[in-house]
Amino acid sequence: MEEKKNHIEAEHKIFGPEDFEKNYSTLNLGPTHPATHGIFQNILTMNGETIEGAEQTIGYIHRAFEKIAERRPFYQITPLTDRLNYCSSPINNIGWHMTVEKLLGVKTSKRIDYMRIIIMELARITDHLICNSVIGVDSGALTGFIYLFQEREKVYDIYEEICGARLTTNLGRIGGFERDFTPSVIKKINDFLNGLPKVLKQFENLLIRNRIFMDRTIDVGAISAERALNYGFTGPCLRATGVDYDVRVMNSYSSYNDFDFIVPVGTNGDTYDRFCVRQEEMWQSIKLVKNALENLPEGNYHMDVPEFYLPPKEDVYSKMEPLIWHFKIVMGEIEVPVGEVYHSVEGGNGELGFYLVSDGGRTPYRLHFRRPGFIYYQAYPEMIKGSVLSDAILTMSSMNIIAGELDA
Amino acid sequence: MTEEKKTYTFTTRSKVVSNKKMTFMEKIYFPAIIKGMLITFSHLFKKKTTIQYPEVKRNIAEIYRGKHVLKRDDEGRERCTACGLCALSCPAEAITMIAAERKADEMHLYREEKYAKVYEINMLRCIFCGLCEEACPKEAIFLTNEIVPSNYERENFIYGKDKLVEPMDKDKRIDISKRQTTAVLEFKKDKNQSHNN
Ligand code: SF4
Ligand code: SF4
Numbered sequence: 001m002e003e004k005k006n007h008i009e010a011e012h013k014i015f016g017p018e019d020f021e022k023n024y025s026t027l028n029l030g031p032t033h034p035a036t037h038g039i040f041q042n043i044l045t046m047n048g049e050t051i052e053g054a055e056q057t058i059g060y061i062h063r064a065f066e067k068i069a070e071r072r073p074f075y076q077i078t079p080l081t082d083r084l085n086y087c088s089s090p091i092n093n094i095g096w097h098m099t100v101e102k103l104l105g106v107k108t109s110k111r112i113d114y115m116r117i118i119i120m121e122l123a124r125i126t127d128h129l130i131c132n133s134v135i136g137v138d139s140g141a142l143t144g145f146i147y148l149f150q151e152r153e154k155v156y157d158i159y160e161e162i163c164g165a166r167l168t169t170n171l172g173r174i175g176g177f178e179r180d181f182t183p184s185v186i187k188k189i190n191d192f193l194n195g196l197p198k199v200l201k202q203f204e205n206l207l208i209r210n211r212i213f214m215d216r217t218i219d220v221g222a223i224s225a226e227r228a229l230n231y232g233f234t235g236p237c238l239r240a241t242g243v244d245y246d247v248r249v250m251n252s253y254s255s256y257n258d259f260d261f262i263v264p265v266g267t268n269g270d271t272y273d274r275f276c277v278r279q280e281e282m283w284q285s286i287k288l289v290k291n292a293l294e295n296l297p298e299g300n301y302h303m304d305v306p307e308f309y310l311p312p313k314e315d316v317y318s319k320m321e322p323l324i325w326h327f328k329i330v331m332g333e334i335e336v337p338v339g340e341v342y343h344s345v346e347g348g349n350g351e352l353g354f355y356l357v358s359d360g361g362r363t364p365y366r367l368h369f370r371r372p373g374f375i376y377y378q379a380y381p382e383m384i385k386g387s388v389l390s391d392a393i394l395t396m397s398s399m400n401i402i403a404g405e406l407d408a
Numbered sequence: 409m410t411e412e413k414k415t416y417t418f419t420t421r422s423k424v425v426s427n428k429k430m431t432f433m434e435k436i437y438f439p440a441i442i443k444g445m446l447i448t449f450s451h452l453f454k455k456k457t458t459i460q461y462p463e464v465k466r467n468i469a470e471i472y473r474g475k476h477v478l479k480r481d482d483e484g485r486e487r488c489t490a491c492g493l494c495a496l497s498c499p500a501e502a503i504t505m506i507a508a509e510r511k512a513d514e515m516h517l518y519r520e521e522k523y524a525k526v527y528e529i530n531m532l533r534c535i536f537c538g539l540c541e542e543a544c545p546k547e548a549i550f551l552t553n554e555i556v557p558s559n560y561e562r563e564n565f566i567y568g569k570d571k572l573v574e575p576m577d578k579d580k581r582i583d584i585s586k587r588q589t590t591a592v593l594e595f596k597k598d599k600n601q602s603h604n605n
Contacts (some may be wrong), residue, residue, distance in 0.1 A: 076499040079537045143448055150457050157469075163538075164473035164551070170537045178542070179471075179589070206444050211430060211437035218428050225416055244422030264425040276426035313588070314595035316545050317603040323545055330497045330543045 024052060027389075031060050035393045037134060038403030042380070042392075049388045054381035058374075062407040069367040073332030074100050075174060075308060077367070082168040084371060085405040087130050088123035088348035090159065090171045095345035098253060099354040100174045102341045104307060111299040112176045113255035114292045118189065119162070119171065120254070120345070121285040121292070125196070126155045127348025128236075128278040128285075131400040135275050136207055138397045139216040144206045151199050154192045161185045175309040176302025186293070193290055200282060208279065214272060221383045221395030222270035231379045234372050235350025236277045237399055241269030247346040254345075259291050271398040307334045332362035349373060349400040369408055373401040470586035472553035473536045476529055477582045478573040479548050481519055482605070486573060487548035488527065489520035494540035494549050502533035503540060520546075527572060531556045531565040541587070547603070550584040 030041040041057040065080045072080070081092035094116050101108065108116075129152050133145035156166040162185055163171040163178065172178065207213045223233075225241040238245055244263045248256040264280035266273025302309055310329055315322035328334055338360040344353035350372025359365040376399045384392040433439055459466055468474075479487050490507035508525035510518045517523075541551050559565060574582045585593060599605055 072499060076497070076539065079499045079535055079539075143444075147451070160469040160472060164469065164471040165536060165538075168535065168537075170539075202447055206447055209430075209434055210440040210444065211434055212440070214428070214430065214434075229416070240426075242424075243416040244419050245416075246419070249419050249421060261421070262423045263419055263421045265422045266426045267424060267428070272428065273426045280423075280425040310542060313547075313592045317547060317592075317595065318601050326545055327493065330493050 023047075029389075029392070031057070035138065037397060038401070038406075040377075040396070040401070040403060040406070044389070044392070046389070051384050051387055051389065051392055054384055054392075056377060056380055058377065059407055061403055065408045066367055066369065070363055070365070073362050074336070074364070075329075075332075077364070078172075079168065079170050081369075082170055083404050084369060084408060085127070085348055085352070085373070085402045086167060087400075087402060088127035089167065089169045090119045090123040091127075091345060091347050092352060093169060093171050094120055094254075095343065095347070095352055096354055097172055097174045098345065099341060099343040099356050100308070101305075102343050103337060103339060103356060103358055104174075104305065105337070106175060106303055106305050108176065108254075108303055109297075109299055110255060110258075111297045112301065112303065114296050115177060115181065115301065116172070116254045117256065117259070117292045118289050118296075119159075121289045122155050122158060122189070122192075124346075124348055125282050125285050126152050127400070128282050131349070131397070132275055132278050132282075133203070134397045135217070135271065135394065136203075136213075138394045139213055141207060141213065144203045147199055148203055151192070151196055154188070154195070158185060158188045158192065161188055173302065173309060175305030176300070178302075180301040189289065189293060193286055193293075196286060197283075200279075204279060208276070216391075216394065217272035217275060217398075218270060219268075220271045220387065220391045221398060222268050223379060223383050224269065227379070227382070228269060232375045233350070233379070234375075235346065235348075236274055236281065237269070237350065237372075237376055239264060240266035240273035240277045242267055247344055247351050251344065253343070258295075259288055261288055271394055274398045307336065334362070336360060344370065347372060349402070349405075350376070371405045371408060373399075373405040374408075377401055377406055468553045468555075470553060473538045473541075473551045475531075475552055475554045475556045476534075476540070476567070476572055477550050477552050477584070478527065478569065479550060479584070480574055480576065480581070483516070484576050485517060485519040486523060487519050487546050488524050489522050489546050489548070490524040490527075491545065493543040493545060497539045497543035498534075499537060499539065500533045500535045502530045502535075504528045504530075524569070527569050529567050529572065531567055532562065550582075550587060552582055552584065 024045050024047055027044045027046050028041065029044055030036045031039045039060040041060065043055045044051050045053040069077050069080060078093050078096055081096045082089040084092050129148045133148040136144040159169050159171065160166050162181065163169050223241060225243050228238050228241045229243065234245065242265050244265045246263045249263060261284045264277045264284070266277050306325065308329060311322035311325050316326045336358050338358055340357045342353060342355045344351045351370065352372060353370030355368040355370065356364050357366040380396065384395055481487055490505055492505065495503040495505060504526070505524045505528070506526040507522055510521045510523055536551065538551055540549050595601065596604055
């Protein structure tokens with residue numbers, strides 16, 4: 001009896017008592033629904049086709065990365081960050097490296113900064129390519145998706161040439177990079193930059209002024225600038241509402257202020273705005289990569305960070321002192337300053353922050369990832385209330401919530 | 409009564425990029441459909457981008473992080489000295505090893521007086537991050553651009569020394585020089601160094 005009462009009370013929390021009088025049906029959207037592109041569960045209360053209420057569930061692929069990180073030396077946390085937003089893992093890797101560099105007080109050279117910009121902007125392009133082409137798919141236009149995915153493959157080839165992996169990159173090291181850009185990397189980047197504008201233009205021709213697409217996306221999943229700011233939106237989702245907040249400009253890192261680029265904004269934060277903002281950001285990223293590649297200074301590809309950057313291998317093979325350092329670094333028996341740092345980068349879908357507390361030990365005392373997707377997901381019920389089911393799916397894909405990042 | 413819309417501008421670089429007003433031509437959506445059709449049809453005559461996989465294979469980068477190899481030195485002795493750094497640096501805890509002392513009659517098999525009697529990598533745990541390769545101070549473990557093949561049994565993914573150590577035969581040795589820096593390759597030519605002979 002008691003149990004049943006509790007159960008009814010719990011249900012009332014979701015639907016409200018008055019809902020039982022109406023003829024509402026409950027629909028489980030997810031957790032393994034093919035249309036949600038990931039493991040998201042939403043319990044929808046439907047009035048026919050219209051969504052009356054939604055309750056989202058999180059934690060289906062929670063892997064406790066923040067806790068695992070408390071048991072790992074700093075350099076072993078990079079592979080964990082790969083698995084946050086896996087559509088743009090190099091941004092996560094580099095963001096983490098910059099956080100540790102901030103704690104250590106390392107200042108990187110222009111060459112490293114520019115190399116990082118090149119990689120991060122390529123990653124941003126892939127992230128937006130996926131998101132925008134998937135918006136196309138969810139609105140019924142599968143073709144554009146196939147054309148764009150070919151371009152994403154090319155960026156993955158570039159990663160492969162730089163670091164040896166395609167998706168979970170573990171790219172770069174604390175203090176720089178594990179190896180320099182080879183001529184073939186530069187060639188691949190140039191090829192990609194020459195080929196992309198045509199494909200992107202073609203994709204825009206297919207969708208951006210097509211009435212069917214516009215009717216499907218305009219005023220769908222809109223959120224006002226005030227509400228978005230209150231929720232803590234960042235990235236393209238916030239810019240779509242008309243707020244021109246971009247970490248690269250507001251809190252410039254990695255020499256982004258050497259470059260001039262436009263911060264695209266939308267008007268009322270609907271799906272069409274988000275699509276257009278991402279589309280323009282890709283154009284800006286192409287420009288940024290080109291500029292950075294042209295102005296890439298000569299120099300070393302890593303800084304002298306004796307605490308973290310491994311000594312050159314030929315010294316390790318032959319000399320005692322570097323060998324001892326090598327052991328110390330790999331075992332994590334190095335001295336790091338005590339302190340707290342927060343560093344954020346403009347990730348593929350918003351401000352990706354790392355809050356690191358160090359007690360001077362070999363592992364972080366506490367590490368928190370500020371994942372933009374987690375914050376967008378809080379606003380999801382509000383954004384889909386009153387819309388139809390197919391619009392809810394479109395709204396979710398246009399926010400670019402990645403399951404790995406949502407649940408960390 | 410219309411509410412005044414508050415605007416938030418932080419920078420001077422912003423630009424509104426979405427235009428939601430449709431022209432007359434865009435409202436009658438037929439031209440857009442024809443345009444889309446033309447784009448799709450034009451792709452019929454373009455070069456195919458798919459690869460016919462088993463027959464044709466994609467070029468994998470030389471520094472690709474795939475299946476591991478345990479190296480031998482020029483005389484065919486195993487380089488690994490079971491120092492355990494690779495296991496320590498592995499974020500996935502995929503490496504297990506048991507060390508043993510080299511006997512007098514095993515000089516031709518192992519380079520150092522301590523060696524790994526058992527060396528196992530669990531390929532299901534491994535995330536191919538490449539940190540073990542970086543951690544090895546003896547030039548013993550490397551990743552290769554081969555991919556770990558699939559299998560039906562979980563046990564078969566635990567690769568022991570039988571699968572990891574490269575063949576004794578000089579022609580069948582696995583070339584990893586592309587993964588090393590030029591400074592290391594230069595250093596390896598110097599035969600006076602104890603590391604190289
Ligand atoms: S492979 Fe290298 S790092 Fe691992 S135990 Fe052997 S010598 Fe040490
Ligand atoms: S590649 Fe990474 S996960 Fe795999 S065995 Fe080496 S260190 Fe461990």
